Amino acid sequence: MPPAQDHKRISDGGLGPNTGEIGCYAPTKIATSGVIREIEETILRPTFEGMRKEGEASCGT
Known part of the structure; x- marks a missing residue:
C-alpha cells in the first residue's frame, strides 16, 4: 500500500x-x-x- 496524498481543494484558488x-x-x-x-x-x-484470527477475508475489495 503506497502512501497517498490528497492535494485538491474544493474551491478554485486553493480554498476550502x-x-x-x-x-x-x-x-x-x-x-x-x-x-x-x-x-x-x-x-x-x-x-x-x-x-485472519477472525476468519475475515482481506482480498482488497
Whole structure:
C-alpha cells in the first residue's frame, strides 16, 4: 500500500477543505520511511492479523 496524498481543494484558488480521495496521488514522498514503517507496525499488521484470527477475508475489495 503506497502512501497517498490528497492535494485538491474544493474551491478554485486553493480554498476550502480537501476533497477527500478525489484528486489524490500515490506514491507520495511526504511520508518518510520511518512513518511508513510505524503505520505498518501499529496499524496494518495488527489489523490484518486480527482479520485472519477472525476468519475475515482481506482480498482488497
